[in-house]
Amino acid sequence: MIAYAEMNENFLSIIEKCNDLIFFTKKNGDFIHVTTAAEQLFGFSNDEFLQTNITDHIHPEDLSNVRERFHLLLSSPGSTVNLKLRNRTSHGEYLWIEGTATNMLDDSMQALMIRFNDITERINSENEQTLLIQEFTKRNQDLNQFVYIISHNLRTPLANLIGLINILEIDLLDDYNKGIVDLFKCSTDRLSETVFDLTHILTLKDNQGVKVTKVNVQKIFEKVCHSFNEQIKQLGVILTSNFDCNHILFNKSYLESILMNLLSNAIKYRLHSRQLEIKVSLTRDEQNTCTLTFSDNGMGIDMKSNKDKLFGLHQRFHNHITGNGVGLFITKSQITSLGGSIDVTSKVNHGTTFIITFRGEALNLLNQIRQPAQQ
Template sequence: MIKNSDISALAANFREYITQNKIEEERDQLIEDLTSRNQDLNQFAYITSHNLRAPLSNLIGLIDILDYDVLDEYNKTIVDMFRDSAFKLNETIYDLTQMLSIKSDKKLNIENVSIGSIFKKVCNYFNKQIHKLGIYIHTDFQCETVPFPKSYLESILMNLMSNSMKYHSASRPLRIDITTRLNEDGKVTMIFSDNGIGIDLNKHKDRIFGLNQRFHSHVNGSGVGLFITKTQITSMGGKIAVESELDKGCTFIVTFK
């Protein structure tokens, strides 16, 4: 004899099984759709960025060899606007490429990288701006090497340097201090500070490392440099923090795993 309660329990279990099976099928289909869309989006962004870089580099090169002195004021203004637009587009493409590389680099070559040599390379890249702004740079690399991907470390220092130069104070020469040390727990900490215009952390602390975030309207920028920096550091198990006051500068504390 089968009791009605047993039939009811069996039916309930069967309905639960059907519902659960349907949920799992929908989940698997959703994962498949999202994976496919993500691959298509990455491929589109990769092709777009790489196909634009070559002609854009050619345009920037043509601007550089242009005989600027023979132009009248009107045409000089047009060329200056064209140059600014070209550099902004180049910066946008560079940021896009960086974000794609972070997402696609599953296995990065981690090696003991010399912070001093990487920073020297970064300073050579910004050589014109350093001399133009009269930047004073002080380094104290108590810990000379760090186990980290070389390309990521170069990108981090590039973004921090660029950030300091963009937001320097017009009332005093820019000073940049970089120190490294080995903590008691065996981790390397890098402290990157400047005496620029600073950031109001009471207003913007939660958005400092957000995507497309800008905190000073008078400076041109894409607002993704610090986002990329944090993503690169945290993807390797590290941490980054910021200390800042308006008109007193910024200090970024990076702790490598």
């Protein structure tokens, strides 16, 4: 032991000055020297370490892996292996350490050198994050199940109520009872919308089964406009569309829902003092990015006050008009769930513009689909 210390006095002096955490052991794992920094970390003196073997300090659950690593280390002089294990302190606690073990048995050190860092804080933080994620996932699953049960159990009795209202012979009722039936119908319609929204939101949160196909945006827009045909005619809505490119890779139902929500909002939140104008365009830039722009000249939104709440659930910005504040939440969820993005510019009494950008990877894939068809 004395000869070892004298032979390597200069080397050990340098190591100590570096304040590194290092163990030096014999081939069989008996300690030869432990740096002062390691003594302070684990609470054992160098002399106490020298009376033990490294395996005396390692957590029982980590011993098997450490032995395998040491077997690999000893099989090749001069080699280095990575280590990650729990090492015992003088108080009986275990600290996580991570580092490298180097085989120096054939040089002047005649030892195995284990240089490491204390990673206990990092491991504890990672464990806390894992537990939080697990708890959040469990709560999220419970919430989804709750929403599913509520929406599923309400659908059948609600459909029965709506059916009974529809078969009522309203003309046989007096004005008082007609008013009650109208209020009852209004309430069931609102409840039906809420159940539909709950189901829709739940579906959005699990989009693994969403089918992405080549979609003709112009045809979808024409279909949506047809659904509002009577309102468009009665209000004299001026519709202008320009589709530089017609196709994108997206979910057909999602795109129809998005355009339906945007058109519905444009009509609902129009300014009665002027004719409603709606402009829709689809363009593709040099980077092959496709952008859908939907603008109107309606009431607009105060962006200074409402920008951060615009796509929130149950957020409304014109309280004098009926609505449940779910449409824009669903619209954004549908777009972002498939890798797209949506931005809004708006000014009160001037109108609103929605800018939807579709995922670039999808457009590149679309080009690959087109090429064989052109050959």
